[in-house]
Amino acid sequence: MHWTEMKKDELERQYSPSRWSTRMSADDVIKAHVKALKEGTERARGMAQTLLNVPYGEGDGEKLDVYIPNINSLDVHLVVYIHGGYWQFLSKEESGFMAVPLVDKGVVVVAVGYDIAPKGNMDLMVSQVRRSIVSVVQQYSHISGLYLCGHSAGAHLAAMVLSTDWSQYSITPQIKGAFLVSGIYDLLPILSTYVNEPLKMTEEVAVRNSPSKLVSQLKLSSCSCQIVVAVAENDSPEFRKQSEEFYKTLEASGLNVTMEDVANTDHFSIIEKLVDGEYHLTKLLLKMMGKS
Numbered sequence: 001m002h003w004t005e006m007k008k009d010e011l012e013r014q015y016s017p018s019r020w021s022t023r024m025s026a027d028d029v030i031k032a033h034v035k036a037l038k039e040g041t042e043r044a045r046g047m048a049q050t051l052l053n054v055p056y057g058e059g060d061g062e063k064l065d066v067y068i069p070n071i072n073s074l075d076v077h078l079v080v081y082i083h084g085g086y087w088q089f090l091s092k093e094e095s096g097f098m099a100v101p102l103v104d105k106g107v108v109v110v111a112v113g114y115d116i117a118p119k120g121n122m123d124l125m126v127s128q129v130r131r132s133i134v135s136v137v138q139q140y141s142h143i144s145g146l147y148l149c150g151h152s153a154g155a156h157l158a159a160m161v162l163s164t165d166w167s168q169y170s171i172t173p174q175i176k177g178a179f180l181v182s183g184i185y186d187l188l189p190i191l192s193t194y195v196n197e198p199l200k201m202t203e204e205v206a207v208r209n210s211p212s213k214l215v216s217q218l219k220l221s222s223c224s225c226q227i228v229v230a231v232a233e234n235d236s237p238e239f240r241k242q243s244e245e246f247y248k249t250l251e252a253s254g255l256n257v258t259m260e261d262v263a264n265t266d267h268f269s270i271i272e273k274l275v276d277g278e279y280h281l282t283k284l285l286l287k288m289m290g291k292s
């Protein structure tokens with residue numbers, strides 16, 4: 001069924017990722033998610049050299065954390081991670097977990113903070129993640145490859161970064177690869193749901209911030225970026241459709257894109273597992289960076 005034909009109840013069920021996990025109840029899967037991210041981030045902070053709360057702008061919320069490998073390597077790749085949480089939960093404080101397997105391989109990981117709702121709105125969050133990328137490129141101009149990874153709402157923000165018209169900015173970042181994990185690429189279906197209550201997006205805001213409507217700009221800005229659209233086996237049908245349709249649109253416009261339907265995962269475990277070096281998506285990311 002197309003989302004425009006769904007009753008509010010059904011639309012809200014489709015856009016409640018926690019209700020689709022087969023591992024545990026909705027409340028428990030969110031609790032376990034936050035716990036897994038926190039524990040992973042603590043581990044990463046114990047393993048890596050860290051630069052915490054590095055400003056990338058003037059705003060209080062415009063800070064990022066850098067996880068630096070102890071070993072010195074010649075070709076240093078850098079991954080910027082953009083956290084999820086429906087643009088209203090989570091922060092960079094629990095977003096360093098993927099550094100656990102990556103710093104071991106000499107990869108620098110950056111966890112970006114941004115102003116979630118109600119403090120921030122959609123236009124601001126998009127502007128913040130874009131500016132964070134510019135700042136990272138300016139500070140780490142010697143790196144040999146810049147990669148993006150985003151989960152859920154963070155995959156939406158990562159796709160918005162790929163769709164940036166950089167002529168408005170001081171530099172044009174060259175992003176080599178992007179992992180878009182269980183993302184939302186069309187914001188229109190969530191406009192009438194509980195998700196939009198703190199966001200307060202109008203239709204106009206949702207349209208200008210929907211990557212599905214910006215594919216021609218994405219093609220102009222990110223034509224040489226290797227894009228992976230990943231979705232969980234146990235994501236809701238609507239979430240799976242969002243990924244499939246975005247993938248198909250990118251593919252049809254000739255971009256370098258692959259689809260990963262990750263077996264035995266749900267909306268939360270698909271990203272939690274990036275703390276493990278043996279996880280399929282971790283290996284894929286390392287392979288993309290030539291580190292396997």
Ligand SMILES: N[C@@H](CC(=O)c1ccccc1NC=O)C(=O)O
Pocket residue numbers: 015016017018019030033084085086089090152
């Ligand atoms: N109502 C949403 C809540 C949600 O998505 C969420 C809540 C807390 C922390 C992270 C979340 N989502 C994705 O990372 C759900 O059903 O999953």
